[in-house]
Amino acid sequence: MLKNYFKIAFRNLWRHRVFSFINILGLTVGMTAGFLIFLYVRFELSYDSFHSNTDRIYRVVSDIKTPTEVIKAAGPNGCSLVSIKLSTQNLPKTIASIENKWNALIPARPFSYYFLDEFFDKQFRSEERLGKLFLNFSVLAIIISCLGLLGLASYSTMQRTREIGIRKVLGASVPNIVNLLSRDFLKLVAIAILIASPIAWYAMHGWLLDFAYRIGIGWWIFVIAGIMAVLIAIATVSYQAMKAAIANPVKSLRVE
Amino acid sequence: MIRINDLEKIYKTEEVETIALNKLSFQVNDGEFVAVMGPSGCGKSTLLNILGLLDDPDSGSFLFNGIEVAHFNERKRADLRKRNIGFVFQSFNLIDELTVFENVELPLIYLGVKSDERKKRVEEMLDKMQIMHRRNHYPQQLSGGQQQRVAVARAVVNKPKLILADEPTGNLDSSNGNEVMELLTDLNEQGTTIIMVTHSEHDARYSHRIIRMLDGQTVTENILA
Ligand SMILES: Nc1ncnc2c1ncn2[C@@H]1O[C@H](COP(=O)(O)OP(=O)(O)OP(=O)(O)O)[C@@H](O)[C@H]1O
């Protein structure tokens, strides 16, 4: 039964091979874009990912509350760099007071400072611009491939009007027909997912290589993106399938 | 088996109203073989579609095995249809993407018959129609006569009580046509009721009774057997 089922599926794909090819290609582009958006967003959200050696950063939670103690902890023999989270109200005064404390406690080292956000901003601005551009194109690609899917759905149900009519004459119910049509589409989507996943992985991997620190690309990302693609496909196709299934078979068979 | 009374079907397009069936009444008994004849456009196909529960009439009554079905909804019609009625069309209406075997198998799938049982019944039927050697071919690889034999096999594989045939020999040469008529006659002799639309007096002579229609009404009935 299952063997038979695959046989028919591939026969259908082969019969409309040009069409299948274009469609799978379109879906692949859309899905690759989807994957990349997903990975990009995750990358942006991941904690402290901008540092080189992120894996060696630890968050130390202590009871130290006053700036004096913080600077003491840095100490003459401690680390040379201290990150301090500041309230942005009256910033010049705060910095002046930290400088005073520093000079009093560690006179041997000159006080200098920079703002982390500006620093990262400089370092990542170009990547960010690229990322934004990329995000926009990806969204566009997804929209286009959804439209493609919708177009394909209407075209192929139209092509199958007669077949649907015949099946109804032979006793197919409306759910039977909707099932049949949706299943054929899900097959296409499944193939597209299989093709898109390695491409997306490769593209993302290449991009991430430019970063000192990279997030991993877990298999579950592909599972989530795949499920989303299937849901979108079901949403686009079910309307067409429903329409075709309800149509009067007498009219369907009249069209020659 | 079938009794219709004052059956009406009106097609409305933007401006024209076509009365396809005009208060048509007749009855067909179990085991009968009835031919319906009449000029083009007199409503024969319309009638057959209603008798086959593919379409519903605008008014009138239609008793199928004593049950009023004129205003059955889609689901009930589909259910009654797949259990009781087989169709044969002029243009065969086989599904090109499926093999001979798969085409004949379809009605059984929709009836929910198990796979082994399906295989047995389809093969039995293909044997009977002498098309077994073509079981893995596609419709387009067959001659018209062979295609119609497949269509007949598909129509009878679920052992329907009623077969509706709309010009079953219309696309066939006379020898293939006669073969199909012989098949229908055999089925009728085994107890299947048959209603056949035809333009051919020759084919009509295979039947027991000819109903002649004009403008959506019956005009005469000739009893042959
Ligand atoms: N869907 C439709 N919409 C509008 N008019 C229709 C429709 N179907 C049939 N008709 C009209 O109803 C009338 C009967 O049509 P029907 O198909 O039943 O004729 P027929 O007797 O089968 O003809 P033929 O012998 O040519 O097959 C015709 O006048 C036809 O134009």
Ligand SMILES: [Mg+2]
């Ligand atoms: Mg007709």
